[in-house]
Amino acid sequence: MTAATVTAPGTAPAPRRAPLGRVLRSELRWVFRRPRTIIAIALLAITPIAIGVGTLFAEGGVNEQGESPMVSMAINNALALPIVSLGMMMVFLLPLVSSMSAADAIAGEAANGTLRGLMLAPVSRTRLLGVKAFGVAAVTLATTVLMAVIGLITGLLINGTNTMITLSGTTLSFGDAVGRIGFAVVWVTVQMLAVAAVALAVSTTTEHPMVVMAAVMGGLIVFGILGTISALDWLHPVLLSDSWESLPDLLRDPISWGGMGEGLIRAGCYIAIGYSLALARMSTKDG
């Protein structure tokens, strides 16, 4: 075959893959140019404003009977608003963004006929999954960070800087409060990455992005129902969403880490399993 290689246009041994930074930048460029990504992030980013303003008006009117303590806390608290917003949105809307992003990442590209182009470029299957996971993580992180920042600003505008009050009644320094909000962002993002890992695994099995969304959101609804049935207590440790109620623990002083720590372990398991399945399927997938 030495004779065959003589006709090669380049004489130096050709590189086998494109620089990683260039590939990741290209993926980000694609992800953040997609209109639906921008719309979804924008809509979620304004939810803290809606919650903050909404509770502001509710304050003057009806008294707090029937309202959850979390919502009423947000009324006069710049620490609570971002964390409460994240806590409320992580039940349905944040998973929606992550699973939509994961659905577009592989199933959507396959439906478009563009996945083949990426494989032929070539990008190896493993690398492609890594790049896609990076893109999904970027969208998820962008959403949570933006929500937290806008929530914090809204809370400060409504209530001023001296209102970092915990559920336990203590007042935190501004730096401490921002630290806790930052932790909330990381924790929620990790939970959403667990959702995204499963969504990516589903995404490698189909050419229909709709199937991914339906499977993931359906699964979360089932988890939610199972989580309320006390006869199924033995099952609760494997339900990802079971630890999502522990986010408000960040508003206590001192913070009780138990629930959130458990949540991190649980999410880690989901991420490991999800990506393993996705990788196994990806390496045998027809292009």
Place this chain on the structure above:
Amino acid sequence: MTVSISTEHGVGAADAAPAPGSALAARTRGLRKTYGNTVAVDHLDLDVPEGAVLGMLGPNGSGKTTTIRMLLGLVRPTAGEVHLLGKQMPNAAPDVLPEVGALVEGPGFHPFLSGRENLRRLAALEPTLPSGRIATAIDEALERVGLASAANRRYRGYSLGMKQRLGLAAALLVPRRIVVLDEPTNGLDPAGTREVRNVIAGLQDSGTTVIVSSHLLAEVEATCTHVAVLHNGTAVAQGELAELLETGNAGLLVSTPDTTLAVDSLRDNRIPARAMPEGILVDLTTTTAPVVVETLVRAGVGVHEARRQRTGLEELFARLTDAEPDGAEPGALSEVDDLVDTPHEGEAR
């Protein structure tokens, strides 16, 4: 018929296959792919010499696209081997594919991005393209397929022909050793078809091996040096285009004013011949042209002109693929029949 040509396949392959020095850009042995109970490709031994322009012909459902996808390592064969540029696919895909450009199963791009932006995305993934060269490479590729003026419009608004051109541009982003084009002229107007022909000719001049699948037999006849005819998932004929056309039933057209005497005198000498409007058609399977002319002259028949009758690719294709009913959709078959019947009738009249 099919059988006789299939054995002839040795003729064409003989040039390409056995000598270890002569290089094959692509080679398959015993290739087979099944989807459930459906056999898409079976017992396929394909040889594509380096520098050749191979036209892959076959009715719809004959396994052309499946073969191409296996060549490119997109699909793992059920059985058999694929070698692309001397390396086994799909395992060597990362080594081989940077030097392979492909347009498979129609162009696939994102509707919300412009043509240029779509290409930029693919260019960023090209291992052999230095970052500094990306913008130039995209401009050149767009220019080459005649899409420069529409480069900044969204892909959503492209016509079928423009989409096809963008797909071609993606395959030509960097210099390639092999370019694989699946139905490249699909949806193109005559001018676009001519441009694709020029692009293929340009690739051939630069030593690039081209594998092109097509329904358009005239296209293949005009651009290809080699042909592989696929039918029901296997190659019923392959080799150099000229040689394959030779192996069709060879005939000699003799124009003469005295057709009856000519046919009689040939038949007396056990040479099959029949009268045609403009002369006689002599079957050359058992004899040669000089013998025929000599026989005619001896019998006192005036010969104005004698020339070899060329078997058209369409006729060859028809004989190879019409032999038995196949699983192709009826529309495609009748389309092929239409293409093929016309020359037959023309000759008979």
